[in-house]
Amino acid sequence: MSEKNSISAEIKLVKGGPIKITGNIILTKSDGTPIPAPAGDVYICACGRSKQKPFCDGSHKQVVMGRPLL
């Protein structure tokens, strides 16, 4: 069985936050270069504000309904 055939994951959209990925995944850049992912669940930024893209750094908490908190 190839490595790609053994990949299985759950992808969950966190309301107002990141995309949570649980499972055995391979994360790559657009050119195919692997991106080392932290062990355990992976949180991908969905708001565009993270300074650690592609990972969520919690910056989404400064936004409510697309508007920055005052």
Ligand code: FES
């Ligand atoms: S979703 Fe968390 S920083 Fe973007």
